[in-house]
Amino acid sequence: MSVRSPKKQITTNQPLQRLFAYSSNYRKQLWLATTCSILNKIFDLAPPALIGIAVDVVVKQQDSIIAQLGVKDVYSQFLILSVLTVIVWILESVFEYAFARLWRNLAQNIQHDLRIDAYSHLQELELAYFEERSTGGLMSILSDDINQLERFLDVGANDLIQVTTTVLIIGGAFFILAPGVAWMAMLPMPFILWGAIAFQRRLAPRYAAVRETVGLLNGRLTNNLTGITTIKSFTTEEYEINRLRKDSEAYRQSNRHAIALSAAFVPLIRMIILAGFTALLLYGGLAAVRGDISVGTYSTLVFLIQRLLWPLTRLGETFDQYQRAMASTTRVMNLLDTPIAIRTGNISLPQVLGELEFENVNFAYNGRNSVIENLSLHIPAGKTIAIVGSTGSGKSTLVKLLLRLYEVQSGTISLDGVDIRELDFKNLRSHIGLVSQDVFLFHGTVGENISYGTITANEKEIIAAAKIAEAHEFIKELPQGYETIVGERGQKLSGGQRQRIAIARAVLKNPPILILDEATSAVDNETEAAIQRSLEKITANRTTIAIAHRLSTVRNADRIYVMEYGKLVEQGTHEQLLAQQKIYASLWRVQSGLKTLEK
Numbered sequence: 001m002s003v004r005s006p007k008k009q010i011t012t013n014q015p016l017q018r019l020f021a022y023s024s025n026y027r028k029q030l031w032l033a034t035t036c037s038i039l040n041k042i043f044d045l046a047p048p049a050l051i052g053i054a055v056d057v058v059v060k061q062q063d064s065i066i067a068q069l070g071v072k073d074v075y076s077q078f079l080i081l082s083v084l085t086v087i088v089w090i091l092e093s094v095f096e097y098a099f100a101r102l103w104r105n106l107a108q109n110i111q112h113d114l115r116i117d118a119y120s121h122l123q124e125l126e127l128a129y130f131e132e133r134s135t136g137g138l139m140s141i142l143s144d145d146i147n148q149l150e151r152f153l154d155v156g157a158n159d160l161i162q163v164t165t166t167v168l169i170i171g172g173a174f175f176i177l178a179p180g181v182a183w184m185a186m187l188p189m190p191f192i193l194w195g196a197i198a199f200q201r202r203l204a205p206r207y208a209a210v211r212e213t214v215g216l217l218n219g220r221l222t223n224n225l226t227g228i229t230t231i232k233s234f235t236t237e238e239y240e241i242n243r244l245r246k247d248s249e250a251y252r253q254s255n256r257h258a259i260a261l262s263a264a265f266v267p268l269i270r271m272i273i274l275a276g277f278t279a280l281l282l283y284g285g286l287a288a289v290r291g292d293i294s295v296g297t298y299s300t301l302v303f304l305i306q307r308l309l310w311p312l313t314r315l316g317e318t319f320d321q322y323q324r325a326m327a328s329t330t331r332v333m334n335l336l337d338t339p340i341a342i343r344t345g346n347i348s349l350p351q352v353l354g355e356l357e358f359e360n361v362n363f364a365y366n367g368r369n370s371v372i373e374n375l376s377l378h379i380p381a382g383k384t385i386a387i388v389g390s391t392g393s394g395k396s397t398l399v400k401l402l403l404r405l406y407e408v409q410s411g412t413i414s415l416d417g418v419d420i421r422e423l424d425f426k427n428l429r430s431h432i433g434l435v436s437q438d439v440f441l442f443h444g445t446v447g448e449n450i451s452y453g454t455i456t457a458n459e460k461e462i463i464a465a466a467k468i469a470e471a472h473e474f475i476k477e478l479p480q481g482y483e484t485i486v487g488e489r490g491q492k493l494s495g496g497q498r499q500r501i502a503i504a505r506a507v508l509k510n511p512p513i514l515i516l517d518e519a520t521s522a523v524d525n526e527t528e529a530a531i532q533r534s535l536e537k538i539t540a541n542r543t544t545i546a547i548a549h550r551l552s553t554v555r556n557a558d559r560i561y562v563m564e565y566g567k568l569v570e571q572g573t574h575e576q577l578l579a580q581q582k583i584y585a586s587l588w589r590v591q592s593g594l595k596t597l598e599k
Helices: 015-022 024-063 074-124 127-131 135-177 179-186 188-226 228-233 237-262 265-290 295-337 395-402 425-430 446-450 459-468 472-476 495-509 525-538 574-580 583-592
Strands: 356-364 370-379 384-389 410-415 432-436 513-517 543-548 559-564 567-572
Touching: 015 024, 015 074, 015 295, 024 074, 024 135, 024 295, 074 135, 074 295, 135 179, 135 188, 135 295, 188 228, 188 237, 188 265, 188 295, 228 237, 237 295, 265 295, 356 395, 370 395, 370 567, 384 395, 395 513, 395 543, 425 432, 432 495, 446 459, 446 495, 459 472, 459 495, 495 525, 559 574, 559 583, 567 574, 567 583, 574 583
Parallel strands: 384 543, 384 559, 432 513, 513 543
Antiparallel strands: 356 370, 356 410, 559 567
């Protein structure tokens, strides 16, 4: 069941109110669960009343409460009480089953929707958001924080409702049955409620600190597990254990501060409860001896005050769950409130020729110097152009701008004459195929990774794409062929094998625009030759942008652009650039081994 976007619904800064606003689609289920919790508590509180009536029958017999209703026979009175007891217990059990099922399913529904909405919103955020945050911290929000909220809805919400119901029902019963001593039982209530609110306010910042430290801890763990090969190769296991120990200690200390306060709640509340219980036991007993109240009423009051006051000791645990849940809710809602910096357009191009135009483009990453300065570049449809230059010259940034992973700060980028800011994200990116140096393969089969982005492809099409990418032969040699699991990030395959699967993925997508971002920089000469043969096939009749350090891989491009410090400094064919005897020619001589680069 989907929910409306919480960003349009939530207008309050209070976590609980925001949570209720978010779950508006489940109002019916929420009210039904609340009703079942209240009815369960009503029937749970009925046995003390039945015990009091039974004592009244034993003591007064023909003058008991039931006898006054016309049933004089003692056996019949106890039979009626027995039948009522059975009914009460059955109804209490029925409503306990009902509220448990309703609350737990509600928790599952809200948890599911929150996780999906949070992840969906996360996918819409610009690349800079991810570069400024750790993967582990985001995982902590999507997993641990949302699970914390689920645990509160499973148990804590019902506890709060039932405690409130208990106070109202028993408080009312006391003032009806024995108004003279009712105030003694109710006297601790303001102190208990005041204490609960005071503890909640003091616990809130402590649990917020707990959520932050667990995010940092998860970030450390995620980072280390991802980089386990580097850790082992540099023998830094002890160093990483010490860093993890420091983060874990920070998490432990933040929890210790929260526990120190939350653990004090129950003992303090028990002392306040003791005063009310002792007062009723003493003065209520004296009132019964004097005849001011009946023995049955006194018995009922003693049982009821236990039902009223002792469950309040659980408020400490309940408020502990509540504060943890609210801290987690705040983190999830803050994620959902993160504004989307790059908005999709509303134009979709059914077909694309592939003509690209960069006009006076300027761009700088947050807080850094300009990476692209006043760049203008025309790429004709169906042509292969190459962009070369030193590291940090802005080559890969152009790709990110074209895919709108970042937004240009001034200037325009157009596709077939249409500003890409006016194009729908999905439509724009569907026309572009990217093969990058850092190939990312998902944990799954070889076939699933080739068809990623073209999920409707059949086996025949997958194999055909693999053959064009010259990947079919090595795939056949794998233990289960195309059904072989590649492992997380494709770790079971070599760099060249991963690269060819990435090329097969682009072949299968068959985009009118192909971007090769250092596609052969991390492979050996033999693999590079194989990849180059496959690239010659797939770049035909499509717009191709090849970004490379190895000039030998782009020498046959229709046009080569040289970038330095975010600017185009040279352009032309391979032969023309060599004839100019400038930057490109110097790089060519160095890479060809003809000459070292002059200082």
